Amino acid sequence: MSIRLDGVVKAFGDHTVLNGFSLDVAEGGITTIIGPSGSGKSTTLKLVIGLIRPDRGEVWVDDVRVDRLEGDALYELRRQVGFVFQFAALFDSMTIADNVAMGLRRAGELSEQQIRERVRESLALVDLDGVEDKFPNELSGGMRKRAGVARAVALRPRYLLYDEPTTGLDPITVTVIDRLILRMKEELGVTSLVITHDLDSAYRISDHLAMLHEGRIRWQGPPDDVRTVDDPVVRGFIEGKPELWEAVP
Numbered sequence: 446m447s448i449r450l451d452g453v454v455k456a457f458g459d460h461t462v463l464n465g466f467s468l469d470v471a472e473g474g475i476t477t478i479i480g481p482s483g484s485g486k487s488t489t490l491k492l493v494i495g496l497i498r499p500d501r502g503e504v505w506v507d508d509v510r511v512d513r514l515e516g517d518a519l520y521e522l523r524r525q526v527g528f529v530f531q532f533a534a535l536f537d538s539m540t541i542a543d544n545v546a547m548g549l550r551r552a553g554e555l556s557e558q559q560i561r562e563r564v565r566e567s568l569a570l571v572d573l574d575g576v577e578d579k580f581p582n583e584l585s586g587g588m589r590k591r592a593g594v595a596r597a598v599a600l601r602p603r604y605l606l607y608d609e610p611t612t613g614l615d616p617i618t619v620t621v622i623d624r625l626i627l628r629m630k631e632e633l634g635v636t637s638l639v640i641t642h643d644l645d646s647a648y649r650i651s652d653h654l655a656m657l658h659e660g661r662i663r664w665q666g667p668p669d670d671v672r673t674v675d676d677p678v679v680r681g682f683i684e685g686k687p688e689l690w691e692a693v694p
């Protein structure tokens with residue numbers, strides 16, 4: 446059980462983005478999808494939380510067929526699958542505590558006091574103690590990103606999806622976020638699916654690496670193995686040498 450995409454085809458108009466895409470996400474680990482801009486990485490995350498549906502193929506989370514879910518069932522799924530948005534996507538007019546508490550209030554299961562406690566715990570987990578009453582524009586980019594992670598984990602999801610978690614951050618903050626992603630795996634036992642452009646970050650955090658190219662997974666395996674792959678498409682990408690692609694028939 447975990448996240449599984451099987452033979453997924455997804456087109457926008459006449460542009461086929463995913464074309465027979467299959468991926469199994471190993472339980473408890475960090476799986477990272479790398480690939481060129483526009484190759485469909487974000488599209489895969491949107492499929493997993495049912496924001497969009499495939500034209501063909503299947504999307505599974507545990508024993509739930511996501512591409513057939515509607516209404517409340519989709520909402521239930523999204524409680525299990527936390528989403529860390531690329532630019533944190535915090536509401537500027539709300540305090541950090543209210544941002545982190547949003548999903549908890551919507552779920553309506555905890556008292557206000559329990560919510561406050563859970564918000565405090567979630568912020569502590571990302572090393573953001575004491576910022577409850579601040580507004581997003583009072584935090585640095587890296588802190589906002591951490592607050593976005595706190596919001597995603599507040600509901601104690603089984604899965605965390607990260608959309609470009611290190612884009613636009615300085616190298617030190619990238620390391621902080623990488624460590625945070627690893628910590629969420631170790632301390633909460635969540636299964637993570639990450640999409641990124643950042644190869645160094647991908648090597649540091651991943652248990653399993655998958656390269657997306659022309660609508661499907663071109664190569665996958667442990668990150669250490671990628672350096673010895675012969676496929677010129679994979680080599681071209683990881684070495685930043687597009688000329689290797691031009692030689693591919």
Ligand SMILES: Nc1ncnc2c1ncn2[C@@H]1O[C@H](COP(=O)(O)OP(=O)(O)OP(=O)(O)O)[C@@H](O)[C@H]1O
Binds near residue numbers: 480483488
């Ligand atoms: N809702 C949509 N309507 C039309 N086209 C879309 C839509 N969503 C994505 N696309 C197109 O699908 C392609 C893949 O987009 P996607 O965002 O999944 O790629 P990506 O690999 O995440 O790219 P990047 O790394 O640049 O974020 C792009 O060409 C994009 O323009």
